[in-house]
Amino acid sequence: MVLKMRKNRSPKPPEPCMLTECMQVIAGAWAPNVIWSLRAGPRRFNELKGDIPPISSKVLSARLSELEGRGVLLRHVRPTSPPSVEYELTELGEELIPALEAIVQVGYKLKSLRGYEPEVEAAE
Amino acid sequence: MVLKMRKNRSPKPPEPCMLTECMQVIAGAWAPNVIWSLRAGPRRFNELKGDIPPISSKVLSARLSELEGRGVLLRHVRPTSPPSVEYELTELGEELIPALEAIVQVGYKLKSLRGYEPEVEAAE
DNA sequence: ACAAGTAAGTTACCAATAGTAACCTACATT
DNA sequence: AATGTAGGTTACTATTGGTAACTTACTTGT
Numbered sequence: 001m002v003l004k005m006r007k008n009r010s011p012k013p014p015e016p017c018m019l020t021e022c023m024q025v026i027a028g029a030w031a032p033n034v035i036w037s038l039r040a041g042p043r044r045f046n047e048l049k050g051d052i053p054p055i056s057s058k059v060l061s062a063r064l065s066e067l068e069g070r071g072v073l074l075r076h077v078r079p080t081s082p083p084s085v086e087y088e089l090t091e092l093g094e095e096l097i098p099a100l101e102a103i104v105q106v107g108y109k110l111k112s113l114r115g116y117e118p119e120v121e122a123a124e
Numbered sequence: 125m126v127l128k129m130r131k132n133r134s135p136k137p138p139e140p141c142m143l144t145e146c147m148q149v150i151a152g153a154w155a156p157n158v159i160w161s162l163r164a165g166p167r168r169f170n171e172l173k174g175d176i177p178p179i180s181s182k183v184l185s186a187r188l189s190e191l192e193g194r195g196v197l198l199r200h201v202r203p204t205s206p207p208s209v210e211y212e213l214t215e216l217g218e219e220l221i222p223a224l225e226a227i228v229q230v231g232y233k234l235k236s237l238r239g240y241e242p243e244v245e246a247a248e
Numbered sequence: 249a250c251a252a253g254t255a256a257g258t259t260a261c262c263a264a265t266a267g268t269a270a271c272c273t274a275c276a277t278t
Numbered sequence: 279a280a281t282g283t284a285g286g287t288t289a290c291t292a293t294t295g296g297t298a299a300c301t302t303a304c305t306t307g308t
Contacts, residue, residue: 018231019160019224025234029295036143045256056296061257081304082255095233100143102226107142109219110149153266169285180267185286205275206284 022099025070028063030055032100035089038073039097042088072096149194150220152187154179159217160224162197166212196220 026032030052037043037051049060064087067073072093076086150156154176161167161175173184188211191197196217200210 018228018235019156020231022227022231022234023156025230032143032147046254049256054296056298057257058259058297059295062295080255082302083304084255085257092234092237095230095237099223099226099230102223103146104142106149106219106223107144107146110146110216111142113216113219170283173285178267180269181286182268182288183266186266204284206273207275208284209286 022096025072026096026099028066029059031063031067032103034060034063034067035072035093035096036100036104038087038089038093039100042076042086044087045085048087067093146220146223149196150223152190153183155187155191156224156227158184158187158191159196159213159220160228162211162213162217163221163224166200166210168211169209172211191217 026035033052033055034048037048043051045060045064048064049055049057052060055063064073064075068075068087071090073087073089076088078084078086150159157176157179158172161172167175169184169188172188173179173181176184179187188197188199192199192211195214197211197213200212202208202210
């Protein structure tokens, strides 16, 4: 018995594109966390680094300038000494919050679905 | 004038962890697209590859076995000739759909925010 | 006066992940 | 016999991420 490939369910898919479209905006390591940390207002470089402990300066720096380039956040240098830099979400950046909230909700649900920790035992 | 670092807004952050928690489940290239393609029912390897054109066999294969390992989807071999393989979302996998829907919604919103809003399907 | 601290990064180096293209097995059709 | 199909794997390269040390210019502590 030979199989035939089923057609694409969406022959000229409009939606997968939209998924990819949005995913590209929040792409890159820790990008969602950065946006999430900024949701309640402006935040400085080292504050963000403290909010997201396992992130390094290098990656945070890279992510911030990418997100700035994509119009998700603004970089604002303040004339303190030493100079400090504040980042804040743009209007576009704020559009992303509902999606991140949905992801956080799933986070909680996954925890309760699993119920227990799938800790790996020995056996290598 | 010297600055003091503001405290973490969430001193023992429960929510950033939940974000990361869920993001790890959908991590890896094209993982959200794979889940999205499976949302309406089971799908075979080459069908998925057709749904997500720029994905390669290698990456699709890697993503599918990771997602299987995380309990997001099931792999089911059917005794056709040549053997065919169907993938389908588990209950856990279905929990992710609302978050992906939220991301898709943002995708649409970004398009209109940016201005180029070609509701017409013209000219490729 | 001089050492140490701070903010916001950058740099060099290495590891992990993703992309590209060729290849594989076993069976079916032409 | 040659070609096609399904579901991958393999080798190789390119891009991304992680670690740790270093930088610049100003401030504070001893």
